[in-house]
Amino acid sequence: MRNRPAKVNKIRVKRGKLEKREAMMGVLFCVPWIIGAAVFLVYPIFTSLYYSLAGVTVDSVNGIMATPLNQIQWNNLQEKYVQVISHDQNFLPALLDYLVSTLVSVPVIVVFSMIIAMMLNQKIRGKGFFRMIFFLPVIIVSGPLLSLLSESSANTLSVVDTQTITGAIGSFLPPALATPVTSLFTNMVTILWYSGVPILIFISALQKIDTSQYEAAYVDGASAWEMFWKITLPALKPMILLNCVYTIVFISSNDQNSIIGLIKQAMISGTDEKGYDYAAAMAWIYAIVEVLLVGIFALIFMTRRDKYEKQGKKIDRQMRRERRKVLHIQRRQARHAKRYHRPTVR
Amino acid sequence: MRRDTIAPPSAEQQTGKSRGAALAKKVNKDRIVKFFRGSRDKNGFIKTFAIYALLICIGFIYLYPMLKMLATSFMSQNDLLDSSIRWIPSGFNISNYRQAMTATSTNYWTALLQSFIIAGVPTLFTLVSCSLTGYGLATFKFRGRGVIIGLIVLAFVLPRQVTMIPTYGLYSRLGINQTLWTFILPAAFANGLNASIFILIFWQFFRTVPRSLIEAAKIDGAGDLRIFFRIALRSAAPAFITVALFCFVWHWNEAYLTQLYIQGKMVTNNQWTTVIIQLEQFSSNAGGTQYSQTASTGANKLSEAIKMAASLLAVLPLIIIYGVFQRHFVESIDRTGITGE
Structure with a gap:
């Protein structure tokens, strides 16, 4: 056949030996993680999903046993989830409470830690000392010490009279909005304590900004305010997302969280009604809500793709489409040629 | 900055005493304003003060529970019941630690x-x-x-x-x-x-x-x-x-x-x-x-x-x-x- 289209797009570049070796070494370095993830991450995830859907039986001999496949009630898989959502009196309110308070406190924590980080990044005396104090929460906030402190009066700031502030806010905001805001003020110290790691992340990001950028802006006559908006903030933007995610995860996995308490309760109680399957269902709903929260913040702070890159991709797509069309036409021509004009044999 | 400090004497030499004094006064005033409000290159006193004050206040909030813990842990029974003692225990008392x-x-x-x-x-x-x-x-x-x-x-x-x-x-x-x-x-x-x-x-x-x-x-x-x-x-x-x-x-x-x-x-x-x-x-x-x-x-x-x-x-x-x-x-x-x- 003379005019068969050339096999342009079938040519594949064979990967070189070096590349192959490099890929292999990369996998080799990650082997510990791959094994660990398979055993300690992927397997438990699927098992817990299975538990929450199929249910478990607790046996004094075998311990926790998942319901075997042939005994699953296939039409009633969502049972535990329905139970958690519609029959548990504590779960939904706690979840709602968690959602609202997280949505309120995450921006506060992030903005606060950004301000502190910028202050700590300036030329001040006793920088090391201040940094030492501000990183201190990293140590304390993760432990049960925090719950102990919040139990006793040590974490409410007796210096500031929060009562008047909360009263003032309560008077002009609707109660649904006022509660999280007032709780923000009463838990001010706790919230400040959450900002240890975000401060740390922001400082190390601030250190990485090239000072020549500031110098150039200075020479061009930019004020400090303009420099903040045009240089500092864009540089910090990815870190803002990182810190939001970190803070959400931290708040969600904290011992102080009431939902965690509920899940643990269900886990330990081990009754027929509220057992491991129930706890697993709860944890899954909670996980979905948490991922949604992370997703909301990710949508807000995701760095948008470069405009030119976007355009380039668009053109790329268009070209590919056209090429496919051309190919299609060529193939059709060939087909028709075959069907209607028998090739003349010489 | 440096030019400002040099300027007054030379002005005085050139244009007589009274005018020079007024100029010096103005320069002085400028300097005070500059000291407080700062210039483009240097933070003024107000800003520096505000930064330190904020840092110290917030730092105190961070340290407050620790300090409170430290203070309370050293208090003897009498100190704890005495409402006039809030921070500094009357004596160095480690019985709490022993009990703990x-x-x-x-x-x-x-x-x-x-x-x-x-x-x-x-x-x-x-x-x-x-x-x-x-x-x-x-x-x-x-x-x-x-x-x-x-x-x-x-x-x-x-x-x-x-x-x-x-x-x-x-x-x-x-x-x-x-x-x-x-x-x-x-x-x-x-x-x-x-x-x-x-x-x-x-x-x-x-x-x-x-x-x-x-x-x-x-x-x-x-x-x-x-x-x-x-x-x-x-x-x-x-x-x-x-x-x-x-x-x-x-x-x-x-x-x-x-x-x-x-x-x-x-x-x-x-x-x-x-x-x-x-x-x-x-x-x-x-x-x-x-x-x-x-x-x-x-x-x-x-x-x-x-x-x-x-x-x-x-x-x-x-x-x-x-x-x-x-x-x-x-x-x-x-x-x-x-x-x-």
């Missing part, structure tokens, strides 16, 4: 030693495994790398409660429940407590190792393992310090998982314990007696002093470690690629 040390069934020193083992050993394993994985992700390009990173992020976001019970079942099937292996095994395979954060820290750090350095070593005939040990690890001290500190602290403070896996919450087996668990037990005991005696706030206060002493004892090692390493830690933050890019 002997309050629980286990000796404080035994619990402390076990805490160090439970926090320290997994930390070592985590350092090795996470640095390997981080290096692999940072230096090599291979298929499935995106999947691995996605899974690491997923592991970070997913609440631990999702995988807790299946993991428990897995451990009991492996027969390692109530041993230290429940912490060591995941740590050795880079899936321990908060391992995803550590992997990300190492990954970001190793990305900053200059590519040309690695290539030079390759040309000189070094293998990948050798490059890792000889070049990457040598420069990774800040990352190691950061990760080690975080890992140690988080393991130290992890009461629930320790109780579940190592101590055995379902089965009462008290071979392993940590100071944090002791503290929780103690405070819940004290809390129980508190509620029964709500009428007498005196007893409430008394138990609080011991509680404070106990919690100080529980975190004191951490604070000491932090104090020793904080210099390196704070410095390392500037250099670690926690944030990357």
